[in-house]
Amino acid sequence: MIDERFLSKKVQQVKPSGIRKFFDLASELEDVISLGVGEPDFNTPWHIREAAIYSIEQGKTFYTANQGLLELRKEICSYLKRRFSLAYDPTKDVIVTVGGSEAIDITMRALIDPGDEVIVLSPGYVAYEPSVTLTGAVPIIVELNEENQFKLTPEQLKQAISDKTKALLINFPSNPTGGVMTHEDYEKLVPIIKEHDLLVISDEIYAELSYDVEHSSLANFEEIKDHVILISGFSKAFAMTGWRLGYVCADPVLIKQMNKIHQYIIMSAPTAAQYGAIEGLRHGMDHVSEMRDSYHTRRNFIVSGFNRLGLKTHMPQGAFYIFPCIKHTKMTSEEFCQALLEDQKVACVPGTAFGEAGEGYIRVSYAYSIDEIKIALGRIEQFLKNKGFL
Amino acid sequence: MDETALLKLLEKHADMNTCDLASALNETQENILSKLNELEQNKIILGHHTLINWDKTNTNRVMALIEVSVMPEREYGYDRIAKLIYRYPEVDTMYLMSGKSEFIVTVYGKTMQEIANFVGSKLACIDKVTGTCTLFVLKQYKRSGIVFEAEEDSAERLLVTP
Numbered sequence: 001m002i003d004e005r006f007l008s009k010k011v012q013q014v015k016p017s018g019i020r021k022f023f024d025l026a027s028e029l030e031d032v033i034s035l036g037v038g039e040p041d042f043n044t045p046w047h048i049r050e051a052a053i054y055s056i057e058q059g060k061t062f063y064t065a066n067q068g069l070l071e072l073r074k075e076i077c078s079y080l081k082r083r084f085s086l087a088y089d090p091t092k093d094v095i096v097t098v099g100g101s102e103a104i105d106i107t108m109r110a111l112i113d114p115g116d117e118v119i120v121l122s123p124g125y126v127a128y129e130p131s132v133t134l135t136g137a138v139p140i141i142v143e144l145n146e147e148n149q150f151k152l153t154p155e156q157l158k159q160a161i162s163d164k165t166k167a168l169l170i171n172f173p174s175n176p177t178g179g180v181m182t183h184e185d186y187e188k189l190v191p192i193i194k195e196h197d198l199l200v201i202s203d204e205i206y207a208e209l210s211y212d213v214e215h216s217s218l219a220n221f222e223e224i225k226d227h228v229i230l231i232s233g234f235s236k237a238f239a240m241t242g243w244r245l246g247y248v249c250a251d252p253v254l255i256k257q258m259n260k261i262h263q264y265i266i267m268s269a270p271t272a273a274q275y276g277a278i279e280g281l282r283h284g285m286d287h288v289s290e291m292r293d294s295y296h297t298r299r300n301f302i303v304s305g306f307n308r309l310g311l312k313t314h315m316p317q318g319a320f321y322i323f324p325c326i327k328h329t330k331m332t333s334e335e336f337c338q339a340l341l342e343d344q345k346v347a348c349v350p351g352t353a354f355g356e357a358g359e360g361y362i363r364v365s366y367a368y369s370i371d372e373i374k375i376a377l378g379r380i381e382q383f384l385k386n387k388g389f390l
Numbered sequence: 391m392d393e394t395a396l397l398k399l400l401e402k403h404a405d406m407n408t409c410d411l412a413s414a415l416n417e418t419q420e421n422i423l424s425k426l427n428e429l430e431q432n433k434i435i436l437g438h439h440t441l442i443n444w445d446k447t448n449t450n451r452v453m454a455l456i457e458v459s460v461m462p463e464r465e466y467g468y469d470r471i472a473k474l475i476y477r478y479p480e481v482d483t484m485y486l487m488s489g490k491s492e493f494i495v496t497v498y499g500k501t502m503q504e505i506a507n508f509v510g511s512k513l514a515c516i517d518k519v520t521g522t523c524t525l526f527v528l529k530q531y532k533r534s535g536i537v538f539e540a541e542e543d544s545a546e547r548l549l550v551t552p
Contacts, residue, residue: 017552019550019551019552022550023548023549023550023551026549026550027549032549034547034549034550036549036550036551037547037548037549037550037551038551038552039547039551041547125552126552127552175552293395293398296395297395297399297414297415298414300413300414300415300416301410301413301414304412304413304414304416305413347549347550349550353552370403370406370410370414371403374410
């Protein structure tokens with residue numbers, strides 16, 4: 001008989017994602033309006049799709065180099081240089097991965113040992129804590145709060161550091177809060193990172209979706225750049241989630257080790273997707289900009305709508321999520337989302353799916369058209385009236 | 391106020407009210423109203439249209455693109471003769487073009503015969519018009535960025551994802 005005896009203890013420590021429960025609940029209902037999706041609503045721009053199809057027509061269907069097509073790595077480096085002033089060597093500093101997710105995985109496995117401590121921010125993307133746990137390391141949770149616009153402060157960072165701390169895992173702009181860190185915000189962290197010789201694993205998948213402020217990276221600080229592992233990809237900026245294509249840039253000493261894992265578990269990222277990505281980086285920036293402008297107006301629209309309904313929502317400066325506070329309803333995040341789904345068939349994600357610090361909040365995605373957002377706001381208003389909050 | 395953002399929004403959502411526009415652009419309704427007035431007065435916003443697929447209704451409606459060759463006039467160039475053409479209500483759209491014909495004119499009618507009559511009895515008879523070539527539209531695939539009959543349903547996104 002198969003039972004828990006056969007399961008790895010590490011895997012058993014990992015809790016199932018809180019998102020899954022809401023996916024199952026929402027899937028059972030009809031006529032659900034979802035504000036629960038973490039991916040763009042735009043189709044991948046046609047020229048990118050066409051380039052990938054053309055590559056298949058031409059028979060470019062073989063494995064690529066482990067690190068990805070050199071042509072793509074060159075485009076990635078050129079893009080990072082012109083957009084974010086980040087210099088990387090395409091031959092030594094980059095691996096093209098199967099989404100940002102694989103980049104996180106190989107980074108953790110290559111750099112973290114059992115017993116190490118990794119500082120993880122909460123609320124944070126669902127995969128971070130498990131990715132630390134699976135290495136046998138200990139995630140040290142830093143709770144970010146709304147008063148600080150969900151930024152990481154130097155005081156919080158200092159408090160979390162011990163002599164076992166190996167790395168700091170950050171994600172700005174953030175899923176789920178939409179919080180960002182500016183150059184000035186990072187400036188205050190740099191001396192602490194340097195003093196404690198920390199590695200920084202920086203997931204910047206939403207870098208292109210920064211509003212009001214310019215995106216900044218800890219890799220912009222030369223004094224710690226070799227300690228920063230930059231992770232990004234094509235999913236959010238180029239609306240290419242299903243293509244599963246990301247990349248990691250870091251010091252060649254680190255990349256060499258990550259590439260060992262990558263070559264054994266993946267071999268190389270999907271070839272057609274890589275050709276699509278080359279096209280995107282060469283000719284797709286206008287589309288990226290159009291999509292960003294569209295998210296920008298939707299953000300304003302939805303923040304204003306939620307605040308009008310009495311669900312206090314800070315103005316996020318990145319990604320495509322808002323993180324409204326529902327504490328005054330006296331419901332837990334999960335109760336609120338479940339009741340909203342059952343009463344008005346609107347799907348949001350409880351803040352607690354992103355860590356305990358998410359209690360009292362819900363994650364709402366605005367990767368939806370203004371018309372869809374408007375209908376959802378109408379239903380949420382009705383829900384709040386039904387519950388006596390309006 | 392970001393005028394371009396307002397115009398881009400209206401171009402895609404002509405039916406948005408001032409309250410929604412104000413929310414989307416982080417502006418007051420008063421600012422939006424005054425900007426809209428200004429844009430209309432300056433003829434930057436010229437009108438609001440609903441895109442209709444008439445082929446799916448029982449209405450008889452034929453569309454033709456007509457290439458019109460003309461002789462330009464001293465002092466007026468093409469503008470005076472253009473006016474003689476576009477003032478006909480049958481003319482929906484008109485452009486001055488590079489290429490072998492000077493103008494392209496879009497005309498709607500109930501039947502092909504009606505359009506042929508318009509071309510033969512009115513358009514071709516205008517002084518300085520030296521020739522016409524009428525191209526009847528057989529099927530519309532896409533207009534103003536909208537595909538009329540999508541071949542495939544766009545793939546559904548999952549309802550909830552991380």
